[in-house]
Amino acid sequence: MSDFKDLLERYLADKLSPQEAQHFLDNIGNDELPAHLDALLREKNFRGVPDPEREERLFQRIMEKGKTRTIPVKRWWTAAAAAILILCIATWGIQRQQHQQLAAKFINDAQPGKQGAILTLSDGKQVTLDSLYNGTVATQNGATLLLNNGQLAYNKDAATGTIAYNTLTTTRGRQFQLVLPDGTRVWLNAASSIKYPTAFTGNERTVNITGEAYFEVAANAAMPFKVILSNETTIDVLGTHFNINAYADENRIQATLTEGAIKINAASQSVTLSPGQQAIITTGIKVQQANIDQALAWKEGLFNFQDMPFDEAMRQLARWYNIDVVYENGIPDIKFEGELGRDVSLSKILFFLSKVDVHYRIEDGKRLVISK
Structure with a gap:
């Protein structure tokens, strides 16, 4: 016994x-x-x-x-x-x-996935973040990249000169968190990526994503935030929280809003979502009440x-x-x-x-x- x-x-x-x-x-x-x-x-x-x-x-x-x-x-x-x-x-x-x-x-x-990602710097160098200790990962055009307890963050005030672009990628079996130079927080699900500048300049903050990501966008009305998807669908944001599921092997894109407002531009249409709504994007845009628990389950x-x-x-x-x-x-x-x-x-x-x-x-x- x-x-x-x-x-x-x-x-x-x-x-x-x-x-x-x-x-x-x-x-x-x-x-x-x-x-x-x-x-x-x-x-x-x-x-x-x-x-x-x-x-x-x-x-x-x-x-x-x-x-x-x-x-x-x-x-x-x-x-x-x-x-x-x-x-x-x-x-x-x-x-x-x-x-x-x-x-x-x-x-x-x-076995289940875990925290981890690959960071591709502007010069093509790749850094595997799975096994790195806390501290400085790299420096790009004056911007310092810091790893802290499984989250990558940028020194948003130090970047100078030509803006460099980095790409954070999660393979299957990995997920990761990122704080962009403007303070926006991003959670990346498995098999996803985000491309972003080491500092935001000009009139707009723009990032490109594939796969699935959850955003908590830092408010800045003078510099709107925009997400570009691989199929040229775009999402215009001010300060808001939302999830995007845009995997290439799914037959639709889902955008789910939990706070604030976002405007979705796709298939020659523009639709603005209110909190609790979800847009299903195929050949057009369909708006419905969201199952928030389901849309954000992976993050939880x-x-x-x-x-x-x-x-x-x-x-x-x-x-x-x-x-x-x-x-x-x-x-x-x-x-x-x-x-x-x-x-x-x-x-x-x-x-x-x-x-x-x-x-x-x-x-x-x-x-x-x-x-x-």
């Missing part, structure tokens, strides 16, 4: 080696284990374990809606909840061959999959876990609901797929294969 409890606690902390994980999953087949697991679930000093009846009700809400199956999931307070569910189901239902398959998924698991360390098509959710996972998604038999007609933390391993996110008879496997932590 003590050996199993030790393995369980180390599993929840992601501290098992592949060999220990195999041993742990093999032992789940022990006939005496259900009683041991019941005891563990009821121990008041077993930290992070929620009421198992409450978690069981989660799966009872899985249902079919017309032709579309929906996976309801909710935000768990810790990754331990997901692990306990896996163990409960394994203990009472999964046979030895299934244990082996689960062990393979665990061993090949993909969450996945919010409410009413989201399966393939869109998989693209979010691909960017954050740095994996390729392959569909062996087409894209499942499934939508997700609810929230999950972005700080857990991929297998804990995907566990819900098995509840609606969607099968998957993770190959070498880099490739997610979906089969129906």
Whole structure:
């Protein structure tokens, strides 16, 4: 019993080696284990374990809606909840061959993304920010670039002479924060970039972005702020907070406003948003009430999959876990609901797929294969 409890606690902390994980999953087949697991679930000093009846009700809400199956999931307070569910189901239902398959998924698991980015200076030199310590990163035309606790900032008063342009890029599996020379704060999601000057001069502050970014723009009515997207869509800003989702592999651009006002110029149209509104940009501009929690979930360390098509959710996972998604038999007609933390391993996110008879496997932590 003590050996199993030790393995369980180390599993929840992601501290098992592949060999220990195999041993742990093999032992789940022990006939005496259900009683041991019941005891563990009821121990008041077993930290992070929620009421198992409450978690069981989660799966009872899985249902079919017309032709579309929906996976309801909710935000768990810790990754331990997901692990306990896996163990409960394994203990009472999964046979030895299934244990082996689960062990393979665990061993090949993909880990969540983290803070990190690549800074490209005006001379083409690249600086990887993932492993740098706090301090001066570089100096460009009198502007000092400072790294402080995972955030890049500029000395906005020191730049002189010809303005240099820098580009901050996050690869898949990375996100980063930036303070522009005017004090504007920017959060970059995975697989995104922003190009900006080392100092803002003239009548306008202009930046170019790809992917997804959240802005808190420093107010300066005399020098309006403009965001240029790769498809020549532009957003005119004064002082405001907003999110832009403009990934090239999505079929639309989304601009979501939380504070202030922005004017969107696209498809020969101009539309001004009020707080709480979202613009969907395709061949035109459609304005609707925004789901703010969903639009900003990534910035808050969450996945919010409410009413989201399966393939869109998989693209979010691909960017954050740095994996390729392959569909062996087409894209499942499934939508997700609810929230999950972005700080857990991929297998804990995907566990819900098995509840609606969607099968998957993770190959070498880099490739997610979906089969129906």
